[in-house]
Amino acid sequence: MVHLTIFQLQKQTSAEPLSASFDVQLERKSERETRSGKPYYEMVLVDATGQMKLKVWENLPQFKALQELDDGVLLRLSGEWTQSQYGIDSGKWDMRLLNEEEGQAFLAGDAETKVRQDADWQSILDMCGGIGDPRLKRVCADFIDRYGDRFRRTAAARKNHHARRGGLVEHVAQMMRSAQALCAVYPDLNRDLLTAGVLFHDCGKMWENSYPEVGFTQPYHLHGEMLGHIPLGIETANAIWREMMQEDEAELWDELNPKSEDVHLHLLHLIASHHGTHEWGSPTLPRTPEAMVLHYVDNLDAKFEMMRMGYESQPELAPGIQERQFPLPSNLVKPLGHFETADHTSLE
Structure with missing residues (x-):
């Protein structure tokens, strides 16, 4: 299992599960409901490199654990992570509080x-x-x-x-x-x-x-x-x-x-x-x-920063085409590479 930052996790996850852990600060949690009335928490997680959101469904043990956690706590999340058009998710993950030494290392950035x-x-x-x-x-x-x-x-x-x-x-x-x-x-x-x-x-x-x-x-x-x-x-x-x-x-x-x-x-x-x-x-x-x-x-x-974020995190819709990065107006297309001269050796 690799240990990543939020930025690295967003860049490396795809439809295939990635086994990884990452340390975060819980910026805030909000209790919400699906259209069918099913409750869930939305966690806003942050570190020195960026921010991500994670949904925690009622049937997960983390749902009950979140009720006891205050905003601002430092956590380590570990699991098998995937990324889709709805963001990063996992079917199997766990979390724990960082110890003092881990917390100091995390806050150093x-x-x-x-x-x-x-x-x-x-x-x-x-x-x-x-x-x-x-x-x-x-x-x-x-x-x-x-x-x-x-x-x-x-x-x-x-x-x-x-x-x-x-x-x-x-x-x-x-x-x-x-x-x-x-x-x-x-x-x-x-x-x-x-x-x-x-x-x-x-x-x-x-x-x-x-x-x-x-x-x-x-x-x-x-x-x-x-x-x-x-x-x-x-x-x-x-x-x-x-x-x-x-x-x-x-x-x-x-x-x-x-x-x-x-x-x-x-x-x-x-x-x-x-x-x-x-x-x-x-x-x-x-x-x-x-x-x-x-x-x-x-x-x-x-706009360039938004495009960079999109190229590194948005799922691919087709070869060379990635989903729109909000608030940009359209899907992203892979940019054309720089021209490189070939080293041709003349034949004598």
Whole structure:
């Protein structure tokens, strides 16, 4: 029996049973009923690499055991796992609580994920450190000093993409790389503004999708529920900017062009417009080239992550065709491989 993460389990399971164990935190359990009135539990299970759901039927011994378990407990699940269009399931499995040593190892996180997120965080620091405009460089540095730890344990979403501890770091780092690459193609873009806008665009999710200092359960926050991440992001950027402008250093910026109040306004516009449409939650529409680029690199990176998830977890409907990954609009088709040159040796 192999021991896997949730990500590995989702990637490796198929219609054929896979004998495996995996450690998880029980984010929550909810008691439900089928259309015929048969009760079951739906478990939402999380680890450092992602999330999965598992149904526990009334005739299983785990159904009664779940009644005694609180949300947040650490578990090891073992069994013969299969995957279908309805997700991962097993006809024969068991679960137990992790002991203290196992729990500490689990809470330390998946090593591969940590290495990747550490590298992405360093990329963010490097790109923000390379900002030339002293006001944007300073507001990014102040934000990172104040919120860096919380930012690093925040997800980019609750379920659709980068929905894991540290997922926001992965999302923002890739967006910054994409944005900076586009600045080379469209040199009129304001690279400094775009880099700062990417850092701040989803910072309000620290009150929507943040994780506690220990653990992988994603709680709900009253501010996130009542305001949403765009107003919270605007408020966060505003507060840091205004405090920064009260310092003596700000007097040195009076003669800079563009004016500080214009830089401030354009940064707020990037946060406010990044969803692209009123229907998607933006209070205003993208009205500058930087706002348009930010919206599209945000959408592109989210869609690419959804496709990656689908290729790794969705069942195959036919050779080269996999089932749709929600919320993408259609089934996935295996991408075309890269062209490889053949090593032809001429005959003499």
